[in-house]
Amino acid sequence: MAKQFMKGCEAVAEAAVLGGCRFFAGYPITPQNEIPEYMSSRLPEAGGIFIQGESEVASVNMVYGAASTGTRAMTSSSSPGISLKTEGISYLSGAKLPALIVNVSRGGPGLGSIQPAQSDYLQSTKALGHGGHRLLVFAPYTLQEAVDIAYDAFEYAERDRSPVMILMDGCLGSIMEMVDLPPMKELSNQNTQGWKVGYDGVKRGARMITSIYPEAGLESNNKNSAAMYKKWQEEDVKVEEFMLDDAEYVVVAYGIAARVAKQAIMQLRGQGCKIGLIRPITLYPFPKKSFEKLNYNNIKAFIDIEMTIPAQMYDDIDLLVRGRAPIFEYGRSGGILLDDDGVTDAIKKVTGGQA
Amino acid sequence: MMEKIYSRPNCIVPMQSGYCPGCLHSTATKIIAEVIDELGQGHNVINVLPVGCSSMGLLYWKIDMVGSAHGRAPAVATGIKRSRPDSLVFTYQGDGDLAAIGLAEILSAANRGEKFTVIFANNSTYGMTGGQMAPTTLIGQKSTTSKKGRDAETAGHPIKMCELIKELAAPVFVARYTLNNPQNIRKAKQGIKKAFQYQLDGKGFSFVELLTNCPTNWGVEPLDSLKYMEENTMKYFEQKVFKDEEESK
Numbered sequence: 188m189a190k191q192f193m194k195g196c197e198a199v200a201e202a203a204v205l206g207g208c209r210f211f212a213g214y215p216i217t218p219q220n221e222i223p224e225y226m227s228s229r230l231p232e233a234g235g236i237f238i239q240g241e242s243e244v245a246s247v248n249m250v251y252g253a254a255s256t257g258t259r260a261m262t263s264s265s266s267p268g269i270s271l272k273t274e275g276i277s278y279l280s281g282a283k284l285p286a287l288i289v290n291v292s293r294g295g296p297g298l299g300s301i302q303p304a305q306s307d308y309l310q311s312t313k314a315l316g317h318g319g320h321r322l323l324v325f326a327p328y329t330l331q332e333a334v335d336i337a338y339d340a341f342e343y344a345e346r347d348r349s350p351v352m353i354l355m356d357g358c359l360g361s362i363m364e365m366v367d368l369p370p371m372k373e374l375s376n377q378n379t380q381g382w383k384v385g386y387d388g389v390k391r392g393a394r395m396i397t398s399i400y401p402e403a404g405l406e407s408n409n410k411n412s413a414a415m416y417k418k419w420q421e422e423d424v425k426v427e428e429f430m431l432d433d434a435e436y437v438v439v440a441y442g443i444a445a446r447v448a449k450q451a452i453m454q455l456r457g458q459g460c461k462i463g464l465i466r467p468i469t470l471y472p473f474p475k476k477s478f479e480k481l482n483y484n485n486i487k488a489f490i491d492i493e494m495t496i497p498a499q500m501y502d503d504i505d506l507l508v509r510g511r512a513p514i515f516e517y518g519r520s521g522g523i524l525l526d527d528d529g530v531t532d533a534i535k536k537v538t539g540g541q542a
Numbered sequence: 543m544m545e546k547i548y549s550r551p552n553c554i555v556p557m558q559s560g561y562c563p564g565c566l567h568s569t570a571t572k573i574i575a576e577v578i579d580e581l582g583q584g585h586n587v588i589n590v591l592p593v594g595c596s597s598m599g600l601l602y603w604k605i606d607m608v609g610s611a612h613g614r615a616p617a618v619a620t621g622i623k624r625s626r627p628d629s630l631v632f633t634y635q636g637d638g639d640l641a642a643i644g645l646a647e648i649l650s651a652a653n654r655g656e657k658f659t660v661i662f663a664n665n666s667t668y669g670m671t672g673g674q675m676a677p678t679t680l681i682g683q684k685s686t687t688s689k690k691g692r693d694a695e696t697a698g699h700p701i702k703m704c705e706l707i708k709e710l711a712a713p714v715f716v717a718r719y720t721l722n723n724p725q726n727i728r729k730a731k732q733g734i735k736k737a738f739q740y741q742l743d744g745k746g747f748s749f750v751e752l753l754t755n756c757p758t759n760w761g762v763e764p765l766d767s768l769k770y771m772e773e774n775t776m777k778y779f780e781q782k783v784f785k786d787e788e789e790s791k
Contacts, residue, residue, distance in 0.1 A: 210625060236624045240617065241650035248614040248647070252590070252621025255608045260621065278611050384606040385626040386586045393553075397591075397600060397609030 189368045195360040196221035196263075198330045198368075199289060199353065200229065202337035203261050207372045208287065209235035210260035212249035214242055214268060217301040218357040219291035222263040233371075243268040247275030247288070254284040255396045257383030259341045259374070263289035265357070266307050267298060269315075276350055277316025280412075281398025285344030285379075287337070288315075288322075289353045291360035294522040302522025303357030305442060308499035311354050312471040319409075321416050323423060324352045324471040326441040330364040332468070338369050343423075345378045347415060354470065356494065358443040358524065419472045426474035427466040430456065434463035435485055436538055439504055440492040441467045444518075444525055448492045451531040460538055467500075478507035488537050489514040492530060496520040551575035553584045553604045560598060564764020566721045566754035567595055570663055571602050573731040574634070578605065581738055587630040590619045592639040595669040599634055613644025616651035616660065623658045630741060631658040638668040641677040641701050648703070655712030655746040659737045662703060665754040666775060673759030677701045680774055685759070704784050707749050714746040714787035720753035720776050722768045733783070745787060753779055 193201070200211075200222045211230055213223040223239065230237040236253070240246030246262050253260035264272055269290045279286050292307045294300035311324045323343055327333035333355055344351045384394050400408060427445075430452065431437065440448040445466040455462050465477045489512055491498045498516035505514060517533035519525050550556060554575045561568045578587050587605045591597045593612035600607055610618040615633040623631040640648050640662050648660065667685060668674040675685040675692055678700045682691040692700075708716045715737050719730035730752055737748035753775055755767040762770060783789075 210621065212621065238620065238624065241646050244614065245617040245620075245647050245650065248611065248617035249621035249624075251610065251614075252608065252618035252623075253625045254621070255618075256588075256622055256625040258625040260625075274611055275614070282609070384588050384608060384622070385629050386606075390585050393604045393606055395600060395607045395609070397607070399597070399600070399609055 190365055191368055192363055193330065193366050194221060194363050195330050195333065195355065196291060197225045198366050199333045199337045199355065200225040201368060202334040203287060203340065204229055204233050204235070205369055205371050206338040207259040207341050207374050207377070208261045209233065210250065210253035210258045211235070211262065212238040212240045212246040213262050213264065214240050214246050216243075216265045216268040218293060218303065218360050219263050219265045219289070221360070222289065222291070243271035244274060247272040250286050251275055251279055251282070251284060254279065254286045255282070255383065256385045257377060257379035261287040261289070263291065265291050265293045266295050269307065269310065273316035276322070277318050277320060278398050279350040280316070280320035280322070281318065282396050283348040284350065284396065285341060285348055286350040287340045287344060287353070288350055289355065292354060292356045294520060300522035303361070303443065303494065303524065304520055304522055305356050305444060305494040306499070306520065307354065308470060308493070308495070311352055312473070315352065320412060321471055322350055322352045323347070323419060324354055324469065325425070326354045326468060326470050327359065328442050328445045328466065330359065330362070330366050333359060334366045334368065348382070349415070354442070356443050416472070420475065423469060424472050424474045424476065425468035426477050427464070427468060428477055429466065430463035431465070431481065433461050433485070435487045436460065436462040436490065436534070437481065437486060438462065438464045438490045438492055438534065439500065440464065441470060441500070444492050444494050447525045447527060447530050450527050451534055454527070454531060455534060462534065462538070473503050475507055478504070483511040486512045488512055490534055490537050491516045492525070492533070493518045494520065494525050551579045553578050555602055555604050557602070559602065561595070562758045564755070564757040564767060566665070567598070567663060569721050569727060570661070570752050570754060571599060573727060574661065574734060575603060577731060577735045577738055580735065581742065583630045583738070583742070586628070587632070588622055588626065590615045590622065590631070590633040592633065592635045592644070594636040594639050596634050596636045596639065596663055613639050613642070614647055615639070616644065616647040616656070619658045620651055620654070620656050623656060627657070630738060632661055632738070633658070634661045634663065636669065637662070637664045637666065637676045637678040641703055649706070649710075652707050652713050652747050652749065653710050657741060657744065657746055659741050659748045659750065661734065662749065662751040663754050664751055664779065665756040666700070667756045667759045669756050669759055673756070680778055683774070700778060702779065704749065704751050708784035712746050713749055713785060715740050715748035716785040717783040718751040718753065718779060718781050720771065720781050722753070722771045722776065740787070753781070
């Protein structure tokens with residue numbers, strides 16, 4: 188393990204390379220430019236390919252092409268660029284191709300702002316393109332967590348033959364932290380031999396990778412996807428449950444918002460407030476069980492804290508809480524960051540200034 | 543003893559074509575397959591198919607194929623060829639796909655000099671969606687979205703892709719052929735073969751345009767569609783080799 192002080196975008200790019208990424212195509216957009224910049228020199232060193240595409244649309248389709256040859260392929264962008272990539276992400280899902288997509292999100296809607304925001308929760312978890320497909324969506328809150336997720340992302344993608352998304356906002360992309368970098372992965376055990384296109388020295392029947400199917404085939408694929416999403420819910424949820432045992436107030440937050448909220452929670456705990464945190468690490472599948480096992484006799488309120496207005500995770504929480512406690516929301520948006528005092532004051536308004 | 547002098551190419555699936563009667567996509571599909579066979583590349587070729595009638599190649603070719611989104615085939619082929627430089631990679635795209643929604647992808651791939659081949663079937667219409675005006679529809683040619691004929695005042699002039707692409711520095715072979723008669727079909731086949739051979743030799747981007755027809759959406763009998771091509775399409779879209787790296791040396 189090599190400890191290094193790295194910037195978020197570069198750390199996640201390096202972790203992807205160590206995890207086997209050998210193809211990157213992307214297009215400049217702030218605040219994720221350090222990913223393509225890093226990849227442009229790092230990938231050739233590692234025997235990989237870097238292409239600066241003519242657009243986000245072209246870049247995700249280059250990834251689609253590379254992925255169809257069994258190459259571990261990745262693209263990154265920020266919110267408006269991810270919107271453009273959603274066509275290609277839908278096709279990746281439809282054609283059952285593994286790939287990694289990183290969204291270093293910024294303020295929206297529209298051109299929005301280039302500053303950090305968490306305004307893409309609904310897009311990431313509900314509709315990364317047309318057709319009703321889902322992705323595994325990971326939302327790290329430290330650079331080490333981002334590194335660990337990026338390092339293993341291609342194993343998930345190849346296991347499922349489905350693209351994977353890492354959603355990290357502009358804060359995580361821009362901060363610098365110490366990270367432990369894992370060793371370079373061997374690519375010999377890649378799980379792509381049975382379907383990838385391209386001649387490998389052994390003559391075989393022709394192969395086809397496409398997202399168009401006859402009706403019965405398409406429905407059968409959709410049923411398989413539905414079963415896969417259920418399995419994700421059973422087996423792949425990642426969540427941090429923090430100080431929930433005696434909690435009367437439960438904060439729900441992910442990514443950078445969870446980091447700020449955690450500080451506030453520790454401060455309030457110090458003042459005697461019984462408060463805890465559910466931090467989804469996978470946004471999809473959402474950590475339903477963390478809500479199911481709570482003791483609702485104890486709980487006075489939930490507080491959904493997100494760096495976006497209105498809160499987007501609210502409906503997912505509401506479906507699980509089912510009226511057993513009130514849900515409050517607090518956020519900042521437009522590129523205005525959450526801070527300790529703002530979050531602490533917002534929580535105190537809910538707890539009635541208790542503590 | 544009778545000698546077998548003609549048979550179905552190895553890399554065509556033995557089934558009936560679903561292309562409309564008289565549609566030259568069938569001819570293009572066949573001659574591309576013949577070239578692949580003649581070059582002994584059936585095992586080593588990867589075809590990228592777009593959206594539109596040309597996507598029906600997914601049914602007929604017996605080679606590795608990747609279906610892509612509308613207009614994006616050159617981007618997909620870029621990802622494939624860069625990852626598999628030894629494969630023979632080509633796209634087979636129609637005019638709505640390549641010359642409208644996919645303009646950025648085709649021009650950028652050509653400009654980067656990606657080392658694959660684009661075969662562009664130009665029939666001046668959106669065939670699969672039912673005959674809407676294409677970027678290549680001729681002035682005065684009727685379509686379901688230009689019922690009185692294409693009007694240059696509002697729709698501009700038919701776009702000449704070979705003439706655009708030949709101006710870029712990177713492409714090594716740019717040519718337009720027509721499939722209206724056996725003699726021209728043979729010429730087109732030789733052009734495709736040259737483009738593929740250049741690619742196998744590690745040379746850069748090659749672009750082969752094929753003028754084709756659409757009897758169904760032009761609303762004419764197959765033979766009359768050939769006559770229309772000869773009297774109109776072939777007069778507007780000049781058939782020649784616009785750029786050949788070997789010959790310019």
